[in-house]
Amino acid sequence: MTQSCGKLLLDAVRTPAMAVTLDLRSWDDLLRLARRANLISRLAEGIDQAGVLNKLPAPVRPHLIAASALAQHQRRAVIWETRHIGTALSALGIPIVLLKGAAYSMAGLQAATGRLYGDVDILVPATRINEVEAALMLHGWSAGHVDAYDNRYYRRWMHELPPMVNIKRGTVVDVHHNILPLTARNHPSAEKLLAASLALPEAPFHVLSPCDMVIHCATHLFHEGELNNGLRDLFDLDALVQEYAENDASFWTTLPERAKELDLEWPLRLAFRYLERFLGTRIPEQAKTSVKQSPILASLRDVMYLPGFLPDHPLCSGYRSFLARGLLYLRGHYLRMPLRLLAWHLGRKAFIRLYKNKSRSC
Amino acid sequence: MKEETAVVVGDLSLQQLHDALKQGVFAVRTGPLLFRIQSDFEDVARSIHALYSGHPCQIAPEFSDFHVEVRAPLNLRRWFRPQAEFFIDGEPPFEPLPRDQAPALLEWGMNWTIAASCHQWFTLHAASLERDGLAVILPAPPGSGKSTLCAALALRGWRLLSDELTLLDPNSLCANALARPINLKNASIDLMRKFAPTAIWSPESYDTQKGRVAHLCPPVDSVRRMADKAEPRWVVFPKYVPDADPLLTPRSKTQTFMPLAENAFNYGTLGEPGFDAIARLLDQCSCYDFIYSRLEDALEVFEWLAATSGLNAQGQQSSAEAQ
Incomplete structure (x- = not known):
């Protein structure tokens, strides 16, 4: 069941035209898995683009129409929101680098197809972060209800400010000064990322260079303690590398070099491994060998990632995925901070949760 | 769409309904939507039996619009000041409620599901x-x-x-x-x-x-x-x-x-x-x-x-x- 449920979802999102061959019972599973993996809109827009919506069973169509409507709305909304952020920050005269979903949308990349968004992420120079925060606050964003501990945690250890919520629209912007926490084991240079970033025609925005965008997506994905959006991020990566490789013949040689330069080879290595494994992405041998790792380590990681990437849905959950999720959670935290700090942080979190549960009125 | 058999919820005995709910094979039609519901709770079964007695139902249909579940949380609140939690596709969209509100929670959860997902309307x-x-x-x-x-x-x-x-x-x-x-x-x-x-x-x-x-x-x-x-x-x-x-x-x-x-x-x-x-x-x-x-x-x-x-x-x- 586990294997087949993953295959059903992956095949359908990768090759939407094959969806016409599915029977109703498979659709019953597919829609649920796609919803859980945050891939339903990508599936819906893929089916739209393949022009096969009308060939699908009648009970299925309304769900895909609804998911397409949601994706279109989110695309409009992210552009609208980004414009507001631009207005708020334009006076500072610094390049605002859009990250992840907002970057894919604003740069008009394939990866934006059917993508659903949480919040807008931006990267700014660490030396200017106070000005950015102040400018956002003047335009209606604030850190909302963050307690003193969390506030200090963010400002002392993390690579971003506490999420800033817009008072009118309820939208969230995450302001980063780097792509990994200060406490993480790897220390990519934010200056290098900023220096290589490319201006979009629509000022004041920049996006990361093609290689950096791929490396950032991979770094983010493989530092996560939970993979709720894991498959979605893999599909993002797949779309990015395919589009970039098509436009630039040297992409596959520069990508590993750049990863080495940023001290982020291992996330790229894992990205290659699981892109091939799950999505069948074609990655040239020479790119793979330049970031090779020992087969033993690789198979150890597979214990976590092979079940971990599948949707956390009753249809494909079992003790293996439960175990994998637990390991991923620990690993995500382990990568983000030293053990002593981690023990203190997790201990406090557990204590707070216990306390909150007790006081919850019912 | 296929013609549905004219079985309504009232045709099932309370016991049959409860069993079907426990196995997660029960589905009830409400207008254009078919909800597949899973729940071990007897009061949920009784509530559905009373409130939906005239609604068409199916056992293990090929396709349902939504799969929802009302069950006890997987923590101490299963026994200690018990709670009920609503799930759609294994995910709880909101906080659990006290156990005795389970039937109402199902109704509210179904409303939430429609409001959150049905942009075809x-x-x-x-x-x-x-x-x-x-x-x-x-x-x-x-x-x-x-x-x-x-x-x-x-x-x-x-x-x-x-x-x-x-x-x-x-x-x-x-x-x-x-x-x-x-x-x-x-x-x-x-x-x-x-x-x-x-x-x-x-x-x-x-x-x-x-x-x-x-x-x-x-x-x-x-x-x-x-x-x-x-x-x-x-x-x-x-x-x-x-x-x-x-x-x-x-x-x-x-x-x-x-x-x-x-x-x-x-x-x-x-x-x-x-x-x-x-x-x-x-x-x-x-x-x-x-x-x-x-x-x-x-x-x-x-x-x-x-x-x-x-x-x-x-x-x-x-x-x-x-x-």
Whole structure:
């Protein structure tokens, strides 16, 4: 069941035209898995683009129409929101680098197809972060209800400010000064990322260079303690590398070099491994060998990632995925901070949760 | 769509229903949607058995629109001050509630599911009822007496489409019927018990976020005809005011636009088609404010409203009738 449920979802999102061959019972599973993996809109827009919506069973169509409507709305909304952020920050005269979903949308990349968004992420120079925060606050964003501990945690250890919520629209912007926490084991240079970033025609925005965008997506994905959006991020990566490789013949040689330069080879290595494994992405041998790792380590990681990437849905959950999720959670935290700090942080979190549960009125 | 077998929930014994719910194979049709429900809880089974007795049901259908579950959380709250939690596709969209509110939680969870996912329709937070193929839409904030009025009308000559969620096809603007149980709160419960002594109810839940709540079984005819859509003809904003005499006042359409948009769950999500749907809806509907305190008065006013259906939205006789 586990294997087949993953295959059903992956095949359908990768090759939407094959969806016409599915029977109703498979659709019953597919829609649920796609919803859980945050891939339903990508599936819906893929089916739209393949022009096969009308060939699908009648009970299925309304769900895909609804998911397409949601994706279109989110695309409009992210552009609208980004414009507001631009207005708020334009006076500072610094390049605002859009990250992840907002970057894919604003740069008009394939990866934006059917993508659903949480919040807008931006990267700014660490030396200017106070000005950015102040400018956002003047335009209606604030850190909302963050307690003193969390506030200090963010400002002392993390690579971003506490999420800033817009008072009118309820939208969230995450302001980063780097792509990994200060406490993480790897220390990519934010200056290098900023220096290589490319201006979009629509000022004041920049996006990361093609290689950096791929490396950032991979770094983010493989530092996560939970993979709720894991498959979605893999599909993002797949779309990015395919589009970039098509436009630039040297992409596959520069990508590993750049990863080495940023001290982020291992996330790229894992990205290659699981892109091939799950999505069948074609990655040239020479790119793979330049970031090779020992087969033993690789198979150890597979214990976590092979079940971990599948949707956390009753249809494909079992003790293996439960175990994998637990390991991923620990690993995500382990990568983000030293053990002593981690023990203190997790201990406090557990204590707070216990306390909150007790006081919850019912 | 395949013709469904005419088995209704009432054809199953309580035990059969409970077993099917436990195995997660039970599915019930509510208007255009088929919900597959899983729950071990006996009170959930009893509530479904009472409230959905006339609704078509299926065992392990090939396809269901949504798979939902109500169960105990996987932590100490299973035993200690027990709770119930609502899941859709293995994910709980909101916080658990005390265990005895499980049947109400299922109803609210189903509402949430529709409001959050069904952008194939223009979804309004409004009650709607039908008479002679025409629908009246009652949008209003909580506390305005919308559900009470809806229940009274549904029990006296109007066909219940929905007490909470009005689902309009964005092209034809026709209103779909859900024919789900009507959620009533606090004093409304006692009022409706007096109004309709023979009606069937869910057990009452106390101390919920909304106070004391109970669900009223939808009238048999509404359930039987839940596949029939209706064409919106009136938009009425009801308001319960203690001791008030009934007062129905026309509203300008321009001033009705924004309140309708605010009561829509997916006005923003639909974007231009949402704007367009409200504009066309207002073109074909007469709009009113309605203040009332006594249900008898309200029924009389709505009878009058139904009698004006020959008039077009501008309040003039339609040309067919004039000739």
